Amino acid sequence: MKARALLLLIALSACREDMEQQRKFSYLEPSTLWADGTSARPSVEGTVARGAVKAAEEAAAPPPVTADLVALGRERFDIFCSVCHGLTGEGDGRVVQRGFPSPPSYLSARLRAAPAQHFFDVMTHGYGVMYPYADRVPPQERWAIVAYIRALQAATPVIAAESPARSAVPTGGDDDR
Secondary structure: HHHHHHHHHHHHOOOOOOOHHHHOOOOOOOOOOOOOEEEOOOOOOOOOOHHHHHHHHHHHHHOOOOOHHHHHHHHHHHHHHHHHHOOOOOOOOHHHOOOOOOOOOOOHHHHHHHHHHHHHHHHOHHHHHHHOOOOOOOOOHHHHHHHHHHHHHHHHOOOOOOHHHHHHOOOOOHHOO
């Protein structure tokens, strides 16, 4: 019985062939096997990437706005957005101070009137010099950032340029101490 088990163990150990020892193509290596001359094959029609359906469902509609969602949005805004948009959303972030083009202020009348979907779409697909963040920020967190942007807008009053309150705002000169 022991001899059989030992013989079987020896026979099975000799049958192992690792995947790295077999013939294969490297990524995008030229090939004569296919008519187009490449080793890369196109995806089968109708193929859906893993997790794509769930991500599409999460991106379809914003979640209900809660204090926890806004807190998450602030955390993610500070990490991903504040370097360009500034901590207050005015478009005066650190990279802007170093010469990068200034993004529009979230406090402008145009962006206050923009629908929430606009901010989500810009984060997802990018716009102008802003590149897309869809691969860095999951849909639920993008919606959280949108909720925080709305909180920033709500926390900052709109002061008309001709308002007497505007003239009372310090300008940063020596007389404003």
